[in-house]
Amino acid sequence: MIRIECQPILTAAEMRAAENAVIATGVSVETLMDRAGTAIAEAVRRLAGTNEVLILCGPGNNGGDGYVAARVLAEMGVPVRVAALSEPKTDAAKSARAGWLGPIETLAEAKHAPILVDALFGSGLTRPLDAITTPTPNRSPADAGAQDRPLGERLEFSWAPASARERSVVECLHSLGNAALLSIAVDLPSGLATDSGQALSTPPVFDLTLALGAVKPAHLLQPAARYCGQIRLLDIGVPTVSQAEVLKTPSLPTPGPDSHKYTRGMVAIIAGTMSGAADLAALAAMRAGAGYVTLLGDSQGPPHALVRTPFSDQALANDRIGALVIGPGLGRDDTARARLEAALNAGHPLIIDGDALRLLDPDHIKALKVPVILTPHAGEFDALFGKSDTDKITRARDAATRANAVVVFKGADTVIAAPDGRVRIAQGASDWLSTAGTGDVLSGAIGAMLAAKLDPLDSACAGVWLHGDAARRLGPAFIADDLAEALRSARASL
Ligand SMILES: NC(=O)C1=CN([C@@H]2O[C@H](COP(=O)(O)OP(=O)(O)OC[C@H]3O[C@@H](n4cnc5c(N)ncnc54)[C@H](O)[C@@H]3O)[C@@H](O)[C@H]2O)[C@@H](O)CC1
Ligand SMILES: Nc1ncnc2c1ncn2[C@@H]1O[C@H](COP(=O)(O)OP(=O)(O)O)[C@@H](O)[C@H]1O
Ligand SMILES: [K+]
Structure with a gap:
């Protein structure tokens, strides 16, 4: 985890371009996601102690990072559960999800945990969260006894239209965030517009945000910044340069013997x-x-x-x-x-x-x-x-x-x-x-x-x-x- 002072600030498009430049050298998206998820897992493990971790996974690559982090945390022996908003939509996220061998709860019915990790949406969010019609599995993990299944046993569900008891994503995030001892956002708290710093939806205030690869404008601009808590950068091996940087500690001249x-x-x-x-x-x-x-x-x-x-x-x-x-x-x-x-x-x-x-x-x-x-x-x-x-x-x-x-x-x-x-x-x-x-x-x-x-x-x-x-x-x-x-x-x- 790196302090953000002096770091370059990249827009969503600039970050994608930086990632694409690395991908063009032969590194796969899956590899980048693996690096991101592993770095998240290492950071979470350091902070979580023996507490149980709940990771919320969205449909895009932010969710993919969440699945990788869950797998790596489980391999480290950290108690971890996953709740998903829907099935993953990108190839990299699908492959990350395939690597998570534990059960998957629905977001609407997820039980809280002392450590909350939000990997619902990151730099790809373009619409308010409330506009999402959350699909729920036609068979809930509770019905299927998912919580009791050992790691390694796969649960497959098909996703059905929203049920009447479904809660909005924002509501779920707030109640899980309020119940957690520590809440950590992956890349950005879900609901924020990366470049403008607008809150498309209002997330809870996180304790920590782990910026992936680079600081984004929303980490610093209001109103988004108020939801991020402490911000730390995780290196995912993507070189970044930008004309915009986080303000650094100045180095100032001090008086010498010749000063007046x-x-x-x-x-x-x-x-x-x-x-x-x-x-x-x-x-x-x-x-x-x-x-x-x-x-x-x-x-x-x-x-x-x-x-x-x-x-x-x-x-x-x-x-x-x-x-x-x-x-x-x-x-x-x-x-x-x-x-x-x-x-x-x-x-x-x-x-x-x-x-x-x-x-x-x-x-x-x-x-x-x-x-x-x-x-x-x-x-x-x-x-x-x-x-x-x-x-x-x-x-x-x-x-x-x-x-x-x-x-x-x-x-x-x-x-x-x-x-x-x-x-x-x-x-x-x-x-x-x-x-x-x-x-x-x-x-x-x-x-x-x-x-x-x-x-x-x-x-x-x-x-x-x-x-x-x-x-x-x-x-x-x-x-x-x-x-x-x-x-x-x-x-x-x-
Ligand atoms: N592209 C890469 O190479 C890497 C991306 N990374 C992760 O990928 C994230 C960006 O991933 P994505 O571009 O997939 O975007 P997100 O995972 O942020 O999710 C947005 C996805 O949901 C859809 N969407 C947008 N707004 C929505 C809404 N309101 N309701 C429902 N769906 C909505 C979009 O079409 C998009 O597919 C980063 O924040 C970071 O966490 C990392 O894994 C590192 C590597
Ligand atoms: N939350 C905040 N609300 C208002 N000002 C803030 C806040 N955080 C930092 N500042 C800083 O406080 C200063 C307020 O300046 P300004 O509005 O010109 O006040 P005044 O005209 O009374 O001197 C600015 O440097 C601004 O960046
Ligand atoms: K997130």
Whole structure:
């Protein structure tokens, strides 16, 4: 089981293409399925201890993985039962099922077990689960005494139309999941759309999801990600590359004997009508490691290390400024517009956030001659780039190209895109980030990275990583001020 940080993220089609490339070298689908099922079995055995395992198998290759895992677990001596939704439909899944010599229960009548393994649907799901008319065998395993049969004795049933007592797949999954001590999803919890991260049906929340061969968008994008629990990758010997990767721990420069405040990087923050937001961005830039932070505009109070200067074109003309943050608490009045115009013309690398995003359009941003990082939340993104039903990765990537800027599309599933098509997706940090001012903190943290001369994509990634790590450290009910302070601990952990 491999941690997913830094791993490539593949869509369902990209994963199929990667598998097909391996198959073209002479490796059969059955071999890949065997590798997947064996890796699942090994992971499950480590977690299950002596507890009984129930594996739910669907009609496709996800179900095939389940049958292989069941066979391998049984060979290892782990108590394991199988419940199926229907007969397998693919050749590989049929052959995997043939390798399982134990009984097969119907999903609708499956008895719960302490360890639940969901191999109903994976990356092939295209419709909601509720639309499935679950066929049930015309002779139930209970009637046939299937539970009492020894391993090795085959039960053959023909599949008949649904009976009146049949329950929906979603209902079965929820009740089996609730009754389990540990629930594990194979590749994805059944019900999720691999590429968009939409929940076609609502699965239960799993404890662990074992991604097969590669991380998929649904492991990280909301709402799907909330159902996955911990995510670990299983290697099935399929080489993968992608322009999209899971956000990694940054490697950041630390001061040396020759460092001084300006070599560490100078960040300027432009204040506006709500100066608290700019204060938060400034504090964040300082705690993220900037050597010199100046706030241009009106604000008061600690920290004393923050250099407060009235806004002026002259203050803005300081050529030591390595990153200029504009937007947090800026307002949208005439003064805000004038400050924004001055900021865009100042020639410094820019982080554009909050209100400033509402005062601009993509063409205007594209025309800028300096590196630009945009940090919109969903509302600001829609206002700037238009609403769309397309998935968040595509939207972020298209926006980055359109504005020729790095786009940090924020949320519980922050997607960072560069104009060249590279994408990084953050693993969910803390839902307690849903509090006022945390976005201001992010813009300041990114400012510190850009001023330290990281390239714009790396700056955005490092800022998002520090922000998420700081939030995780704080636990519940923190406020944005705490978050800015905690960036120091996040940096110290590197
Ligand atoms: N292709 C390969 O080489 C490998 C695939 N693997 C597994 O295969 C999975 C993908 O397999 P599949 O493409 O067969 O897809 P799934 O097993 O995810 O199941 C989808 C199958 O059910 C049908 N289907 C889709 N939505 C449905 C619905 N709502 N109701 C009823 N039927 C529906 C589809 O036609 C498809 O055949 C991966 O998630 C992974 O677990 C692994 O075994 C590794 C090797
Ligand atoms: N569950 C969540 N809900 C809301 N924000 C979240 C969540 N998880 C992470 N975040 C992060 O919290 C920050 C919120 O920023 P933003 O919406 O701009 O707030 P504000 O404008 O009050 O500063 C973003 O960095 C976002 O990615
Ligand atoms: K599954």
